[in-house]
Every structure is written in structure tokens, then in C-alpha cells.
Amino acid sequence: MDEAVRAAWDSYRILEKRTPEKERRQAQQRVQAAMDSYGREEVSRGAVFLVGVLTAHIIGQPHGAEEDRLDPLSDLIPAVIRKLPDFESADPAQVPMVTGVLMAAAMGMDTVAWRDQFGTIPPKEALVHNFVLWLLADLFDSLVEQPGATDQLMRETFNSMAADDAGWQAPDRAPGLAQTRPADREARRPRQLLGEVRCPRRLAPRIRTATTRRPTRSGSGITTWSDCC
Numbered sequence: 001m002d003e004a005v006r007a008a009w010d011s012y013r014i015l016e017k018r019t020p021e022k023e024r025r026q027a028q029q030r031v032q033a034a035m036d037s038y039g040r041e042e043v044s045r046g047a048v049f050l051v052g053v054l055t056a057h058i059i060g061q062p063h064g065a066e067e068d069r070l071d072p073l074s075d076l077i078p079a080v081i082r083k084l085p086d087f088e089s090a091d092p093a094q095v096p097m098v099t100g101v102l103m104a105a106a107m108g109m110d111t112v113a114w115r116d117q118f119g120t121i122p123p124k125e126a127l128v129h130n131f132v133l134w135l136l137a138d139l140f141d142s143l144v145e146q147p148g149a150t151d152q153l154m155r156e157t158f159n160s161m162a163a164d165d166a167g168w169q170a171p172d173r174a175p176g177l178a179q180t181r182p183a184d185r186e187a188r189r190p191r192q193l194l195g196e197v198r199c200p201r202r203l204a205p206r207i208r209t210a211t212t213r214r215p216t217r218s219g220s221g222i223t224t225w226s227d228c229c
Contacts, residue, residue: 002161003034003037003038004034004038004042004043004045004046005046005049005050006030006034006046006158007030007031007033007034007035007043007046008043008044008046008047008049008050008130008133009046009050009133009154009155009158010027010028010030010031010034011027011031011043011047011130011133012050012130012133012134012137012151013027013151014027014028014031015130015131015134016134016137016151018147018148031043040123040126041120041121043126044121044125044126044129045112045115045116045121047126047129047130047133048101048111048112048115048121048129049111049112050133051098051101051102051105051111051129051132051133051136052101052104052105052109052110052111052112054133054136054137054140054150055072055076055102055105055106055111055136056105056108057140057150058076058136058139058140058143059072059076059106072102072103072106073103073106076102076106076139077099077102077103077106079139080102080132080135080136080139081095081098081099081102083135084098084128084131084132084135087128087131089127090127090128090131091124091125091127091128093124094124094125094127094128095128097115097118097125098125098128098129098132100114100115101114101115101129101132102132136150137150137151138150
């Protein structure tokens with residue numbers, strides 16, 4: 001599923017206005033190549049997986065006083081869902097399913113397994129999962145006050161995973177690399193993608209503020225959290 005997950009993140013980079021045009025074209029080519037090789041469904045499942053990863057990333061571990069905790073049901077999920085209409089091509093009929101994925105992630109469930117029980121992912125739903133992924137990444141960037149932080153973290157993670165693969169596939173050429181068994185490496189990847197980043201304290205009040213202010217569309221037609229926070 002690695003290549004499908006990478007392609008799902010490329011879908012975020014296609015939407016992100018900060019992505020240079022050359023890199024956007026390259027991302028589009030990688031997404032198409034992944035769909036040709038693994039199928040559109042697998043790339044869509046990769047997006048569902050990443051929604052779970054970023055949701056857990058944002059929720060993080062509780063820090064500080066009880067009132068500083070980020071409540072995913074009253075803070076995070078409503079904040080994301082309320083912004084979906086800002087994407088003109090977002091089909092409102094897909095909102096219940098993408099909300100279910102977010103709730104599954106908030107409860108610590110495997111988002112891919114949860115979504116799989118309802119059958120294949122239609123194209124209109126897949127597109128909305130991509131929008132949710134963009135919103136979660138942009139929200140995290142705003143919360144840590146570092147534009148592009150999520151993209152940098154994910155790209156570094158993918159590079160690390162690629163290095164792991166190279167170390168296993170060519171041990172004779174790279175004897176200094178750890179000889180990780182493939183099964184162990186695959187089992188570690190969801191945790192590796194989650195990383196060690198934790199959200200800073202006192203995020204819940206800022207998310208509540210973000211959801212009560214009137215959003216402003218960016219030049220690309222996508223509303224950014226930084227526009228309204």
C-alpha cells in the first residue's frame with residue numbers, strides 16, 4: 001500500500017497552492033502512475049489511511065489542564081466538516097461517509113478497515129477524502145504556526161521509508177544499513193507515519209476560534225485556516 005499512500009499525499013500536493021507548478025505536474029504524474037499500477041481504489045484507500053494518520057497527529061496526547069484538551073467530536077471534526085462546502089466540487093452527499101472516517105480515526109480505529117466494510121470508494125467520495133486531507137494538513141500547519149510543516153513531515157517520512165526499502169533490497173551494496181525483516185518493517189509503518197510530533201498546548205480554544213470566524217477564500221479558491229485564525 002506504500003505507493004498508494006504516497007500517491008494519496010501527492011493528491012494533497014496537487015491541491016496545495018504553495019506547491020511549485022513543476023512539482024504539481026510531477027505529483028499528477030505519480031498519482032496517475034499509481035492508479036495505473038494499483039488502481040484508483042487503492043489510492044483512495046491510501047487517502048483514507050492518511051486521514052486517520054493526520055487526525056491522530058492533531059489530536060495527539062493530552063497536555064496540561066483538562067480544558068486544554070482537544071475534543072475531536074466537538075472541536076476537530078466539526079471544524080473540518082464546516083469547511084468542506086468551500087470546495088465547489090465537494091459533493092454534499094459524501095459528507096456522512098467522510099465524517100464517519102473522521103470519527104473512526106478519533107476513536108483510534110483503523111480507518112481503512114472501517115471504510116472497507118462499506119464497499120468500494122466511488123470517485124466523488126474519493127475527491128472529498130482528498131479535501132479532508134488538505135483541511136487536516138492545513139489545520140495542523142496553522143496550529144504549529146509553520147506553513148508547510150505537514151508536507152515536510154510526510155515527505156521526510158516517505159524518504160525514510162524508501163531508505164528502509166533500499167537497505168533491505170540491497171544489503172550487499174549497503175552493509176551498514178539495518179537488516180530489518182520485511183514483516184517487521186511493514187508492521188512499523190503506521191506508527192512511523194504517526195511519528196513523534198505532538199500538538200502544542202491550548203489548541204482547542206484556537207480551533208473553536210477558527211470555526212466561529214468567517215472564512216476567506218484564497219486566490220486558488222481554497223479556504224486556508226490561516227485566513228481565518
